[in-house]
Structure formats: structure tokens, C-alpha cells
Amino acid sequence: MAKIRIYDPALCCPTGVCGPSVDPELTRIATALFMLEKKGADVARYNLGSEPQAFIDEKNVNQLLNDKGTEALPVVVVNDKVELTGKYPTNEQLAKWTGISVQELTKEPKKMKGIELL
Known part of the structure; x- marks a missing residue:
């Protein structure tokens, strides 16, 4: 399985999904990387x-x-080779690099008493 490293621009926290207005792209990539880690993928993210x-x-x-x-950020390095600059990889790219299906990278939120949980 591929070794994936993502080099983020300066974010307020390790995932960038904090604060009053959260970028949906940061939420998507955080979820996808979380799911990859659960599947045993070698992923890391640097702020x-x-x-x-x-x-x-x-x-x-x-x-x-x-x-x-910093316009080059984020930078995505796969197996020590730069694969992407200036944007985050799609779930399809992550699936291709890791051999994990796209469906496994998307976690459907669960609702509990009107509150969405991941």
C-alpha cells in the first residue's frame, strides 16, 4: 500500500476543521484520511x-x-514522489494510490437525536 504524506498550509489546528466556518474540502480530506488510517494505510499530514x-x-x-x-500548498507526496500541488487529492485519487475503494473512504454521518455524528 502507498505511503501518503500531505503538507498543508498553516491551519488553525491539525485538520483545519475548527472555527466558525469550516471548509467542506478540509472536512472531506480529514474524513478520507481517517478512513484510510482505519484501513491500515500509511498516511500522515503536516501543518x-x-x-x-x-x-x-x-x-x-x-x-x-x-x-x-505557499501557493504550492497543499502538496501531496505518494511513495516519496510529488503527485499533486495546490489542492487536495480526490477520494478517487486516494483510492487509486491505496487500493482501497472510494466507498470505504466516505463515512456517512449518523444522526442521533437530530445531531449529526461521524
Whole structure:
């Protein structure tokens, strides 16, 4: 199975899904990565605001930041190769890289007394 590393721009928290207005794309990628981890996938996510050393240590990401600045973020590295810059991977891309079906990457929210839970 693929090793996937996502290098995020500076976010307010590790997933970026906090605060009064949450970006649905950040929610989608957080859910997909959570599901991948549950399936045993080797995934990690780094936040520029709280983990800058990871961006320095990964030579390809460091070079992209030097060349394009933070506009290159997020950067997705799969098996030590940059696969995507400037946007998050689709669930279809994650499925292709890991061999896990797209359906398994989407968790349907459960409702409990009118409250949606993941």
C-alpha cells in the first residue's frame, strides 16, 4: 500500500476543521484520511504552522516552497514522489494510490437525536 504524506498550509489546528466556518474540502480530506488510517494505510499530514520542520526535511516540498511559495500548498507526496500541488487529492485519487475503494473512504454521518455524528 502507498505511503501518503500531505503538507498543508498553516491551519488553525491539525485538520483545519475548527472555527466558525469550516471548509467542506478540509472536512472531506480529514474524513478520507481517517478512513484510510482505519484501513491500515500509511498516511500522515503536516501543518506548516505547527510542524515546519517536516517541510524542511522533505526535499521536494522544501524546493516547491522555495520556487512557488505557499501557493504550492497543499502538496501531496505518494511513495516519496510529488503527485499533486495546490489542492487536495480526490477520494478517487486516494483510492487509486491505496487500493482501497472510494466507498470505504466516505463515512456517512449518523444522526442521533437530530445531531449529526461521524
